[in-house]
Amino acid sequence: MDRTTVAIFSVTACCVFIIIFVGASCIWWRRPRTSPISLGSDLSSVSIEDNVSFEPSLDRISMAELLEATRNFDPELIIGDGSFGLVYKATLFNGLTVAVKRLGPDAFQGFREFRAELETLGKIRHPNIVRLLGYCESGFKRALVHEFMAKGRLDQWLHGTFSLEDDGARSPPRTRLSWVTRLNIIKGVASGLFYMHNLDTPIIHRDIKASNVLLDLNFNARIADFGIARMIENSGTHASTEAGGTMGYMPPEYIQGATMATVKGDVYSFGILMLEVATGRRPNWPVIMEDGIETSLINWTAEMVAQNKIMQVIDANISREGLKEEEVAKVIRIATMCTTTSPRQRPEMKEVVELLAGISS
Ligand SMILES: Nc1ncnc2c1ncn2[C@@H]1O[C@H](COP(=O)(O)OP(=O)(O)OP(=O)(O)O)[C@@H](O)[C@H]1O
Ligand SMILES: *[C@@H]1O[C@H](CO)[C@@H](O)[C@H](O)[C@H]1NC(C)=O
Ligand SMILES: *[C@@H]1O[C@H](CO)[C@@H](O)[C@H](O)[C@H]1NC(C)=O
Ligand SMILES: CC(=O)N[C@H]1CO[C@H](CO)[C@@H](O)[C@@H]1O
Numbered sequence: 001m002d003r004t005t006v007a008i009f010s011v012t013a014c015c016v017f018i019i020i021f022v023g024a025s026c027i028w029w030r031r032p033r034t035s036p037i038s039l040g041s042d043l044s045s046v047s048i049e050d051n052v053s054f055e056p057s058l059d060r061i062s063m064a065e066l067l068e069a070t071r072n073f074d075p076e077l078i079i080g081d082g083s084f085g086l087v088y089k090a091t092l093f094n095g096l097t098v099a100v101k102r103l104g105p106d107a108f109q110g111f112r113e114f115r116a117e118l119e120t121l122g123k124i125r126h127p128n129i130v131r132l133l134g135y136c137e138s139g140f141k142r143a144l145v146h147e148f149m150a151k152g153r154l155d156q157w158l159h160g161t162f163s164l165e166d167d168g169a170r171s172p173p174r175t176r177l178s179w180v181t182r183l184n185i186i187k188g189v190a191s192g193l194f195y196m197h198n199l200d201t202p203i204i205h206r207d208i209k210a211s212n213v214l215l216d217l218n219f220n221a222r223i224a225d226f227g228i229a230r231m232i233e234n235s236g237t238h239a240s241t242e243a244g245g246t247m248g249y250m251p252p253e254y255i256q257g258a259t260m261a262t263v264k265g266d267v268y269s270f271g272i273l274m275l276e277v278a279t280g281r282r283p284n285w286p287v288i289m290e291d292g293i294e295t296s297l298i299n300w301t302a303e304m305v306a307q308n309k310i311m312q313v314i315d316a317n318i319s320r321e322g323l324k325e326e327e328v329a330k331v332i333r334i335a336t337m338c339t340t341t342s343p344r345q346r347p348e349m350k351e352v353v354e355l356l357a358g359i360s361s
């Protein structure tokens with residue numbers, strides 16, 4: 001072979017190799033890594049490879065759709081940062097606005113167990129609980145899809161702590177929540193919690209707090225973070241019943257070492273939340289009394305009630321117009337019952353809901 005032949009041969013070989021390589025790469029990239037599972041709202045009847053949905057408006061949620069809806073997880077669409085990953089606002093093809101929680105690669109293992117729990121949560125439907133709409137997994141990408149809560153977290157409204165990371169469209173509150181709105185929020189959380197506690201297999205939330213209460217467009221409260229966090233923490237093993245929670249909201253028996261979470265633990269945290277909503281004070285911050293002594297939110301409230309100064313307990317930013325002392329007293333009394341030191345003396349959520357229903361707003 002002369003040099004020209006060798007050169008032509010080499011170039012051809014190279015070209016062929018490149019074409020094969022590029023072609024193979026394309027095929028590799030286009031190949032769905034794992035067929036994306038798409039879940040509708042009725043997760044109970046869906047198995048891993050399935051893609052059936054029983055809600056026509058949510059025919060399928062696939063990872064491909066989520067990628068497109070979030071513009072490939074565009075940082076501009078981030079609305080929150082949770083312990084298991086970033087949360088994005090997205091509009092699905094059918095126009096429904098959702099919150100997509102992208103799970104980090106090491107968020108959990110044990111997919112099958114995780115799924116069993118997801119299916120349980122997917123079946124939960126209550127006007128005061130944030131609905132889980134679906135779960136998608138494709139390769140290393142995993143995401144949970146929840147309904148979008150337009151007014152964000154309750155704590156941001158109570159304490160005015162909107163930060164720059166929060167969606168610009170969700171402008172900082174200029175007006176504080178009114179008493180009527182607060183009462184409605186309290187009633188909503190109570191009713192969601194009552195529902196959870198009374199399922200055939202009761203679910204204990206374990207972390208009731210203002211940052212786990214989201215608000216919809218009309219300021220109706222919905223409890224968030226039901227089960228998912230604890231499921232992920234346990235890498236998909238059964239939903240833990242271990243005691244836990246957040247300082248300020250944690251019942252004394254958990255602090256003293258009780259190992260099992262109970263419905264009465266949730267009742268305590270709910271009572272603290274009621275105080276926080278009514279007073280606008282953070283439960284994990286000390287209250288400084290007139291004499292300069294620091295005390296807890298519970299002790300301060302009790303002290304003020306004892307001194308017949310109940311109206312001074314209420315958030316100074318709530319309009320006093322039409323605010324009846326008698327109604328305020330009822331709210332504080334229920335909160336006090338819920339935060340009784342002895343778990344046995346705390347009411348069940350059923351009773352709390354009934355008592356709250358007796359308060360007009
Ligand atoms: N459904 C939703 N609608 C609107 N915003 C949401 C929704 N879900 C979450 N967010 C926002 O994203 C943030 C992070 O949510 P996420 O539930 O992942 O974490 P978290 O509750 O802050 O933390 P953790 O996972 O430790 O409980 C929330 O604080 C909230 O601001
Ligand atoms: C609150 O009151 C109880 C008893 O009335 C007391 O044991 C506790 O130390 C008080 N807490 C604070 C923070 O003052
Ligand atoms: C009332 O709200 C304003 C902001 O809207 C805040 O600056 C002020 O500190 C609040 N007052 C009280 C007593 O909470
Ligand atoms: C609409 C759709 O994608 N349907 C598919 C769901 O998955 C089954 C296999 O599990 C396919 O046969 C369907 O075509």
